[in-house]
Amino acid sequence: MKKGNLSRVKEALLKSRNILITTHVNPDGDGISSEAALCLYLKKLGKHVVVINKDPLPEMFAFLPGVDEIHVSGQPTFDPDLIIVTDCGGLERTGLKIPGEFTPKVIVIDHHLTHDQNGEINLLDHEASATGELVYQLIKEMEKDSPAKMDYPIALCLYTSIFTDTGSFRYSNTTPKALEIASKLVAYGINSWTVAEQVYESKPYALLKLTGRFLRTLEISRKGRFAWGSIVKEDFKKTGTREEHTEGLVNYPRSIKGVEVAVFFREMNSEQIKISMRSKGEVNVAAIAEKFEGGGHHNAAGCIMKGSLKDVMKKVLRMVAESLQDEVPEEEGVEVHG
Structure with a gap:
């Protein structure tokens, strides 16, 4: 300074x-x-x-x-x-x-x-x-x-x-x-x-219900180097929660052994997705976020992108995979909630 x-x-x-x-x-x-x-x-x-x-x-x-x-x-x-x-x-x-x-x-x-x-x-x-x-x-x-x-x-x-x-x-x-x-x-x-x-240590019960829905979406890359999950608008309606209750959800995939980068996708509306990324140090996720007009720190960054959840996930996960020389299984990573 x-x-x-x-x-x-x-x-x-x-x-x-x-x-x-x-x-x-x-x-x-x-x-x-x-x-x-x-x-x-x-x-x-x-x-x-x-x-x-x-x-x-x-x-x-x-x-x-x-x-x-x-x-x-x-x-x-x-x-x-x-x-x-x-x-x-x-x-x-x-x-x-x-x-x-x-x-x-x-x-x-x-x-x-x-x-x-x-x-x-x-x-x-x-x-x-x-x-x-x-x-x-x-x-x-x-x-x-x-x-x-x-x-x-x-x-x-x-x-x-x-x-x-x-x-x-x-x-x-x-x-x-x-x-x-x-x-x-x-x-x-x-x-x-x-x-x-x-x-x-003062979480509302509804937040734990939301966490459960998030955990059901978790996926991991072929080499286990990055993992991701998502929340859609319907999840908030089903659990009686709000956007603020997603704070910290990205740390669940980050905590998986062997995972270097975690990504959390949150549907803001039908045309906008908020992305939060966390790194354990090897990857500068701020550099990835900047490519999508976002920003942050080396180990914590995010951005907001236009598009459907499926399309945004494809773009972001492809970039993360390249940074880790890993890949997303073809049948995974792009599923939206039913």
């Missing part, structure tokens, strides 16, 4: 009065926790801050301080002089529509490997475990010249950010720096079990 950009972001925040914070569509733990923490701190500075997301808050994160004030809307209802985009490359990935008469400065705070960040000021660190790491460093920088200090609610949000994006400190992005920051956040009184319980 460039220190100069950290100072520029700090200066922009101090000069601004009306601030809009947002994150990417289908927000995850890092995006939500980062924007919530930043909102809480900026309000301590006396700023007028509004958080607006295109999509609703996943229920597993309802325990976080301040998230009850997040607005779900397609566009802001006030005129911000500054917009902060967390955990993605820019406004186009948030789903928000900014009226033409609004001309706010845009700051992007992101840790993804892809190169689509287009804020006027970009606070980036591709080696950071989570965007929450960058928000932590920003708040600590601002504390130097401000009476406003980090407190338990802010620390809880930032700990959750790092906790979720490292897969509860299991993934390869669990760096010494991530653990160091997490330990400092715990010192504010964070109970790590409380966070783990809320995120991983």
